[in-house]
Amino acid sequence: MAQYNEILLAAEKKAERAVETYRRTLIDTQVSCRHSEIVEGGHSATLRPFRVCTKCGYAEEGWGSGYSNLNNNYKDVKIMSRDEASKYVRGVVLSQDVHWLTRVGRSRRESLRKVLEEHQEVSF
Secondary structure: OHHHHHHHHHHHHHHHHHHHHHHHHHHHHHHHOOOOOEEEEOOOOOOOOEEEEOOOOOEEEOOHHHOOOOOOOOOOOEEEOHHHHHOOOOOOEEOHHHHHHHHOOOOHHHHHHHHHHHHOOOOO
16 A cells, blocks of 8 residues: 555656646746737636637736737737637736736846746646
């Protein structure tokens, strides 16, 4: 029995390392992406709309000009259902009270990296 426990513990550690490697790769990709292909998942009675980059999966919630990195500079934002837009999300959808922090302080990319390192979660 102890042998199986050791094997399972080793596998768990390996899986944890793989998830952290994926998380770091995701953050690097989302920071370096130009976010040029954006879709918007519409709002519901209780949820704000959100936008997501279809290339890297970075997502933030907002209204109109309330987006920090997926703002209105992109004229061709395709509106779709929340379920359809959710398929592009990688990690979490950053809430407005979090993603606005990318607008303050250092360069936009450095600020985005800091916010993602603090808030980005992944699960499989």
